[in-house]
Amino acid sequence: TSIPLAPKIGFPVADLILFFGKILAFVPVFFGIREFRQNEGQGSVTFWKAFNIGILIVVISCVFYAFAWNILYYWVSPDFPDKYFQFFIEQMKLHGSLAKDIADAQKQFEDSRKVLTNPLINGAYAFTDPLETGILAALLCSAVLRKKPPVTPQTVDVEYTDVNQN
Numbered sequence: 001t002s003i004p005l006a007p008k009i010g011f012p013v014a015d016l017i018l019f020f021g022k023i024l025a026f027v028p029v030f031f032g033i034r035e036f037r038q039n040e041g042q043g044s045v046t047f048w049k050a051f052n053i054g055i056l057i058v059v060i061s062c063v064f065y066a067f068a069w070n071i072l073y074y075w076v077s078p079d080f081p082d083k084y085f086q087f088f089i090e091q092m093k094l095h096g097s098l099a100k101d102i103a104d105a106q107k108q109f110e111d112s113r114k115v116l117t118n119p120l121i122n123g124a125y126a127f128t129d130p131l132e133t134g135i136l137a138a139l140l141c142s143a144v145l146r147k148k149p150p151v152t153p154q155t156v157d158v159e160y161t162d163v164n165q166n
Helices: 011-025 027-039 047-076 080-094 099-115 119-128 131-145
Strands: none
Touching (some): 011 027, 011 131, 027 047, 027 131, 047 080, 047 131, 080 099, 119 131
């Protein structure tokens, strides 16, 4: 991810990279649903079945994202929150925020910092970060890839009786 590079490339650029990274992370949702439809569904899949497959892929992706985030947060770039907060405060000052608003932001940062010292809570926050994008990806892919099974003509058994046979 762009976290270790953020102070060097700039936080707005890093945010943009992270945004597109979240979108690209859910490309497997499309291919997973399509693969299921072609191989397991014999060319068809309902919306809800596709959505269930998509959500499963999203959950797996979010677990890996949370795991990677904790590694980055605690070991690779443990000073990232402080650097990001300094950038945030500079932006507030640059845009003329009131001293009270800056003080409120500092208090909120300190409160968040205390909560995020627990890796489980930090991981839970990280898990939910890409979740909404993943749910949208699962919904969109399910709608695009749903396909009803082909309607096959059914044969009707009709008993034939000869009316001339009396």
